[in-house]
Amino acid sequence: MTTVGTHRGSSLSAAGRAGVMVRSFTSSSPARSALLIFALVIALFTALLTMPWATAAEGPAQLHEALFVATSAVAVTGLTPVDTAEHWSTAGHVVILLGIQIGGLGILTIAALLAISVTRHLGLRTRLLAQEGMPTGRLGETGTLIRTVVLFTLVIQALLAVVLVPRFAVLEGSFREGLWHGVFYSVSAFNNAGFVLHPEGLAGFEHDPLVLGTLMVGVFLGSLGFPVLLVLYRHRWHLRRWSIHARLTVEVSVVLLLLGTAAYAALEWNEQRTLGELSWFDKLQNSLFASVMMRSGGFSVIDPVDERSETMLITDALMFAGGGSVSTAGGLKVTTIAVLFLAILAEARGHEEVMAHGRTIVASTVRVAVAVAVLGVTLVLASALALMMISGEQLERPLFESISAFATCGLSSGLTEDLPPAGLYVLTGLMFAGRVGIITFAAAMAMRTERVRYRLPEGRPLIG
Numbered sequence: 088m089t090t091v092g093t094h095r096g097s098s099l100s101a102a103g104r105a106g107v108m109v110r111s112f113t114s115s116s117p118a119r120s121a122l123l124i125f126a127l128v129i130a131l132f133t134a135l136l137t138m139p140w141a142t143a144a145e146g147p148a149q150l151h152e153a154l155f156v157a158t159s160a161v162a163v164t165g166l167t168p169v170d171t172a173e174h175w176s177t178a179g180h181v182v183i184l185l186g187i188q189i190g191g192l193g194i195l196t197i198a199a200l201l202a203i204s205v206t207r208h209l210g211l212r213t214r215l216l217a218q219e220g221m222p223t224g225r226l227g228e229t230g231t232l233i234r235t236v237v238l239f240t241l242v243i244q245a246l247l248a249v250v251l252v253p254r255f256a257v258l259e260g261s262f263r264e265g266l267w268h269g270v271f272y273s274v275s276a277f278n279n280a281g282f283v284l285h286p287e288g289l290a291g292f293e294h295d296p297l298v299l300g301t302l303m304v305g306v307f308l309g310s311l312g313f314p315v316l317l318v319l320y321r322h323r324w325h326l327r328r329w330s331i332h333a334r335l336t337v338e339v340s341v342v343l344l345l346l347g348t349a350a351y352a353a354l355e356w357n358e359q360r361t362l363g364e365l366s367w368f369d370k371l372q373n374s375l376f377a378s379v380m381m382r383s384g385g386f387s388v389i390d391p392v393d394e395r396s397e398t399m400l401i402t403d404a405l406m407f408a409g410g411g412s413v414s415t416a417g418g419l420k421v422t423t424i425a426v427l428f429l430a431i432l433a434e435a436r437g438h439e440e441v442m443a444h445g446r447t448i449v450a451s452t453v454r455v456a457v458a459v460a461v462l463g464v465t466l467v468l469a470s471a472l473a474l475m476m477i478s479g480e481q482l483e484r485p486l487f488e489s490i491s492a493f494a495t496c497g498l499s500s501g502l503t504e505d506l507p508p509a510g511l512y513v514l515t516g517l518m519f520a521g522r523v524g525i526i527t528f529a530a531a532m533a534m535r536t537e538r539v540r541y542r543l544p545e546g547r548p549l550i551g
Contacts, residue, residue: 125190125522128161128189129157129161132160135182136156136157136175137150141153142176152168155167155515156168156169156183157186160183160187161193162523163279163417163495164417164495165281165282172284180284188278191309239316239320244277245273247301248273251298252270255268272284276306278309279414279495281497288388289302289386289387293373294369303375303379303384307344309410309414310340310409311340315333318330331443335421335422335425335443336421339421340382347379348371348377349374350378350398351398355374355395358395381406382410382494383406383416383495384497385496406496407494417493417521419460419494425443426441427453429443430453463521466493470485470489472485474510474514487500488503492521493518
């Protein structure tokens with residue numbers, strides 16, 4: 088009797104200790120809570136995709152395949168080692184769609200809540216500066232903020248579906264199929280996921296401006312981020328009322344969009360395997376589509392394998408840049424790129440402070456931008472090296488796949504399908520780190536800001 092009681096006591100004690108450890112891990116930092124939440128959600132969807140009913144063929148999916156696709160869906164990436172249309176059943180497609188939606192909403196809400204938690208942990212001056220990027224106003228309460236994020240997401244996705252459902256109903260010859268495809272692609276587009284339900288992908292839509300245009304609008308809006316969408320909704324085109332975050336995000340996004348379109352068109356205009364056989368309108372349309380998708384959308388009409396090496400290198404750069412902060416897009420984020428560029432410009436001009444649009448960008452923001460960029464480069468290079476060793480490939484495809492996974496873009500050079508389980512686990516970890524890690528790392532860096540009440544003697548190591 089005593090032995091049983093002791094055994095139960097020890098079991099309860101172990102469970103209690105586990106609970107204490109979890110509470111200690113999550114309560115010490117909102118960033119850690121985000122990591123744990125996303126890990127648990129990915130585990131849940133992995134379990135669902137390993138069910139026999141989730142696959143079209145007999146038997147359940149293998150663990151490494153289910154884990155990879157679950158991570159890709161929740162991290163709204165779009166990379167997959169199997170054909171989404173043919174490998175998974177309709178129930179599996181529903182699971183993937185739910186993963187994309189929950190992942191997209193989770194990214195927006197958690198990033199928004201982390202932004203609020205940052206502003207509450209810092210001093211008054213820094214909070215006022217931070218709130219310029221996260222303009223809550225009447226949305227200061229957490230519940231209202233989450234409802235607003237969800238409402239924005241659902242309304243935009245519904246508007247996209249209103250356009251896509253009738254078009255797909257005509258193309259598929261069935262309203263039921265058109266409804267399913269329209270809803271799926273609307274969710275996948277706004278969340279920058281890049282999953283497709285057609286076995287050949289979007290290869291047959293290069294002459295369809297309605298489908299391509301709608302997908303572009305959805306991806307671009309999703310890549311701007313909730314703070315920017317809120318500013319656009321409130322102030323429309325009154326630029327003077329825009330926050331500095333909104334102005335930098337829109338400016339850099341448009342510049343990268345135009346540069347990507349021009350570069351893609353110039354390099355692929357006469358290539359027979361890509362744009363060469365299309366009309367001039369379709370060439371421009373597909374160049375614009377490719378440019379939008381490079382920065383996180385993940386949809387592709389033209390297979391990146393058929394593109395020139397120079398085009399793939401430009402795609403690498405645009406994928407790495409990514410989209411806006413607190414958005415469904417990945418990458419370093421365009422505001423990080425903007426701050427780094429402005430810091431270089433200020434140094435070249437001999438200015439002591441970094442300035443933009445009549446505002447001084449605080450030194451702590453510049454330091455976080457540098458830290459995020461260095462962390463991103465390190466993760467990508469380490470992953471590319473691991474993939475080269477695992478696959479025996481040269482640099483081009485492993486680097487492309489690593490950047491796509493880190494930036495949660497979803498474009499593929501075809502390497503993912505050829506990788507063994509070890510390579511898939513590398514990309515799975517990179518997708519998780521690229522989606523959640525950068526957000527939480529930046530938030531953790533900001534929350535650690537504290538005033539030092541002393542100053543050490545200056546030291547000037549030689550640079551360059």
